[in-house]
Amino acid sequence: MAIAAAPHGGGIADHIHPEPQSFVRRYVFSIDHKIIGIQYIITGFVFFVLAGLLAETIRIQLMHANGGFVSPQTYNEVYSIHGSTMVWLVVIPLLTGGFGNLVFPLQIGARDVAFPWLNMLSYWIFPIAGLMLFSSFLMGAPTAGWTEYPPISLEGQAGTSMWAAAIFLVGVSSTLTGINFVVTIMKMRAPGMTFTRMPLFCWGQFATAPLLMIATTALAAALAALFMERQFGVPFFDPTKGGSPVLWQHMFWFYSHPAVYIMILPAFGIVSEVLPTFSRKPIFGYKLIAFSSMAIALAGFMVWAHHMFTSGLAPYLQLPFMVITFVIAVPTGIKIFSWTATLWGGKIHYTTAMLFAMGFLVLFTLGGITGIFLAAIPFDLHLHGTYFVVAHFHYVLVGGSLMGIFSGMYYWFPKMSGRLLSEKLGKWHFWLFFIGFNGTFLPMHWLGLEGMPRWVSTYDPQFQFWNQFASISSFVMTAGILLFFANILYSIRFGKVAGANPWGARTLEWQIPSPPHYYNFKHIPTVYGLPYDFSQPLPYRGLEDELNDTPPPVAAGAH
Amino acid sequence: MAVASITQGGHDSHGEIDQLYIETRELRLQGFLLFLVSDCVLFSSFIFAYLYLRNSGQGWPPAGINRLDVAFAAVNSVVLFGSGATMHYALENWKHGNFMKFAWMLIFTIVLGVGFLCGQGYEYTNLIFHDHVSWWGSGIFGASFFTLTGMHGFHVFVGVCYLTVLLLQSAGGVYTKDKYFGLTAGTLYWHFVDVIWVVLFSIFYLL
Numbered sequence: 231m232a233i234a235a236a237p238h239g240g241g242i243a244d245h246i247h248p249e250p251q252s253f254v255r256r257y258v259f260s261i262d263h264k265i266i267g268i269q270y271i272i273t274g275f276v277f278f279v280l281a282g283l284l285a286e287t288i289r290i291q292l293m294h295a296n297g298g299f300v301s302p303q304t305y306n307e308v309y310s311i312h313g314s315t316m317v318w319l320v321v322i323p324l325l326t327g328g329f330g331n332l333v334f335p336l337q338i339g340a341r342d343v344a345f346p347w348l349n350m351l352s353y354w355i356f357p358i359a360g361l362m363l364f365s366s367f368l369m370g371a372p373t374a375g376w377t378e379y380p381p382i383s384l385e386g387q388a389g390t391s392m393w394a395a396a397i398f399l400v401g402v403s404s405t406l407t408g409i410n411f412v413v414t415i416m417k418m419r420a421p422g423m424t425f426t427r428m429p430l431f432c433w434g435q436f437a438t439a440p441l442l443m444i445a446t447t448a449l450a451a452a453l454a455a456l457f458m459e460r461q462f463g464v465p466f467f468d469p470t471k472g473g474s475p476v477l478w479q480h481m482f483w484f485y486s487h488p489a490v491y492i493m494i495l496p497a498f499g500i501v502s503e504v505l506p507t508f509s510r511k512p513i514f515g516y517k518l519i520a521f522s523s524m525a526i527a528l529a530g531f532m533v534w535a536h537h538m539f540t541s542g543l544a545p546y547l548q549l550p551f552m553v554i555t556f557v558i559a560v561p562t563g564i565k566i567f568s569w570t571a572t573l574w575g576g577k578i579h580y581t582t583a584m585l586f587a588m589g590f591l592v593l594f595t596l597g598g599i600t601g602i603f604l605a606a607i608p609f610d611l612h613l614h615g616t617y618f619v620v621a622h623f624h625y626v627l628v629g630g631s632l633m634g635i636f637s638g639m640y641y642w643f644p645k646m647s648g649r650l651l652s653e654k655l656g657k658w659h660f661w662l663f664f665i666g667f668n669g670t671f672l673p674m675h676w677l678g679l680e681g682m683p684r685w686v687s688t689y690d691p692q693f694q695f696w697n698q699f700a701s702i703s704s705f706v707m708t709a710g711i712l713l714f715f716a717n718i719l720y721s722i723r724f725g726k727v728a729g730a731n732p733w734g735a736r737t738l739e740w741q742i743p744s745p746p747h748y749y750n751f752k753h754i755p756t757v758y759g760l761p762y763d764f765s766q767p768l769p770y771r772g773l774e775d776e777l778n779d780t781p782p783p784v785a786a787g788a789h
Numbered sequence: 790m791a792v793a794s795i796t797q798g799g800h801d802s803h804g805e806i807d808q809l810y811i812e813t814r815e816l817r818l819q820g821f822l823l824f825l826v827s828d829c830v831l832f833s834s835f836i837f838a839y840l841y842l843r844n845s846g847q848g849w850p851p852a853g854i855n856r857l858d859v860a861f862a863a864v865n866s867v868v869l870f871g872s873g874a875t876m877h878y879a880l881e882n883w884k885h886g887n888f889m890k891f892a893w894m895l896i897f898t899i900v901l902g903v904g905f906l907c908g909q910g911y912e913y914t915n916l917i918f919h920d921h922v923s924w925w926g927s928g929i930f931g932a933s934f935f936t937l938t939g940m941h942g943f944h945v946f947v948g949v950c951y952l953t954v955l956l957l958q959s960a961g962g963v964y965t966k967d968k969y970f971g972l973t974a975g976t977l978y979w980h981f982v983d984v985i986w987v988v989l990f991s992i993f994y995l996l
């Protein structure tokens with residue numbers, strides 16, 4: 231199937247485009263997947279800073295039971311945009327457009343993605359949509375949280391329509407990326423790179439891309455309907471005109487449950503690369519990890535209504551959603567066991583990337599367990615709308631996805647830039663972040679159990695101690711993040727030169743120079759086995775010239 | 790899988806069209822099919838919304854609104870399905886090198902497509918001005934009917950434009966007997982629009 235295999239046919243694998251010379255074509259409107267990946271990463275982190283400022287606004291407001299830092303209205307706007315930004319402008323773009331673009335075409339031995347121009351278009355939609363989202367502050371931002379349930383979102387301020395349009399656009403960008411990635415992985419693997427020899431990061435992307443393609447389109451429909459209802463009065467969700475607010479919840483969660491897998495499967499992929507590399511051991515249960523990702527992606531479409539146990543669904547409808555949600559925990563648990571078994575007896579190198587991957591294991595497991603709690607209908611009825619839910623999803627999204635992103639940054643930064651990030655600053659970043667994170671979100675479990683509600687700008691004074699504790703911890707977490715940015719700014723100029731393979735890793739991207747040439751490989755290598763067998767020689771042939779000065783054979787694909 | 794195709798790939802490369810074209814065509818075909826899949830999800834979501842609202846216990850059609858006119862829509866559907874058939878023959882003729890026949894079939898397709906749009910326009914005018922049913926003022930009936938059929942009509946409109954471009958391109962010599970991916974994509978898109986209409990016709994007029 232992989233068509234890149236023709237030996238002398240002058241196909242895509244032999245086709246090297248001339249390197250663009252102007253600055254604009256190289257770094258701004260680039261069609262090189264590596265540059266686009268870096269563009270996504272930079273833009274994603276810019277939005278991350280903005281979302282972080284909003285988060286700190288929330289934490290400062292909650293220092294005192296009576297609030298007082300911002301008005302209740304502003305508070306609602308702030309947490310709505312914080313959530314929307316983190317989901318759509320930070321975690322999803324960083325993991326798919328960012329690390330996906332940067333790493334997986336190298337790992338499968340391709341010269342680029344299937345549709346480089348489409349890739350450029352996907353990227354450029356993203357910052358525009360982000361600016362639109364933040365411009366909603368100017369006209370009165372949405373106030374119903376990132377889920378924007380009607381009827382509140384129907385009555386919300388003018389910016390709510392802008393929010394819908396912005397998220398719709400990000401969705402278009404995601405859908406195009408999804409199509410691009412599926413085709414690339416299906417059709418452009420190097421000779422010998424069968425599906426069961428593909429690195430696990432690629433499996434993560436391969437499980438995610440169809441979700442981007444299918445689930446995101448369902449969200450687009452919901453957003454379009456909301457937009458039409460708000461702007462033109464076309465009734466879909468307004469119960470006084472025969473519409474149904476619960477319809478929005480169905481359409482929204484049909485996307486947004488798969489979206490949690492969009493936000494975690496690529497992070498699974500990252501730790502599946504980092505853990506074996508720094509344990510110097512083959513990954514345990516390669517096929518289990520690969521196939522469980524696919525199982526999770528598929529089953530992820532059948533559980534959306536577990537977010538709606540308090541929305542008045544018939545009990546006979548609720549029950550299957552609860553059971554299937556429990557079932558999804560099985561493939562996830564299989565992964566956790568496989569990663570732990572990979573560490574077992576390994577020769578562990580405690581690099582910063584490894585620390586973040588191990589932190590991921592701990593925090594994601596905690597978040598996963600509270601997820602199982604919340605999937606149980608009786609438990610959810612009790613805790614829906616409390617801080618317990620906030621604690622749960624921050625453990626999976628920050629403790630899971632974001633820790634995965636940081637791990638990936640420390641791991642692949644040398645490949646992007648040619649220089650290593652400072653390990654010393656990195657360890658400070660990790661410990662401040664890890665301690666600060668737990669200090670912020672662990673107390674929310676018992677705050678929720680005691681009944682503290684979400685979405686309100688003031689609260690009962692009995693909760694004040696732990697809220698202050700959480701706020702102060704969040705400053706510690708922020709300090710860690712600031713060190714991370716300082717580390718990047720410092721290391722990009724003064725960091726140690728990395729060389730091709732500073733970690734002794736075995737996947738293909740580490741067998742070529744850092745940063746790679748624009749054409750990636752001088753000759754497309756042939757693959758003979760899994761990349762994780764640390765006791766064996768590398769399973770590739772045809773890489774002899776990659777690290778010397780021979781020029782690439784340009785003429786082969788000329789037409 | 791990849792190893793097996795080394796021999797296959799080499800086999801084709803000595804034909805009239807080059808390896809780069811074969812591979813690019815395969816990528817585009819798959820990409821285009823995936824685009825149609827996600828477009829299909831977009832329609833499915835709105836169809837789900839329509840069926841969900843319709844079954845939310847208000848009776849259908851809602852009080853004060855007449856059933857849609859099946860007879861007229863059926864005739865209009867035949868026009869659209871006919872255009873699907875002519876599009877099929879257009880592509881077949883191209884493959885066999887009958888370029889004149891191809892051009893006529895494609896022109897028929899475009900004319901039938903425009904005919905369908907006119908029919909839809911007539912139906913809309915009737916509903917809006919005669920029956921006083923509107924997109925925003927007739928509850929979930931107007932909302933779902935005009936949104937879904939409007940989306941479909943927009944797809945037909947885009948298709949008509951696309952087919953016109955293809956007609957001009959093929960007249961201008963953009964495609965050859967062996968390299969005609971644009972025509973394949975146009976045909977696939979047109980069939981897709983047909984299939985969507987089968988579903989919409991069933992759920993709005995027959996159900």
Ligand SMILES: [Cu+2]
Pocket residue numbers: 486487490533534536537
């Ligand atoms: Cu869910």
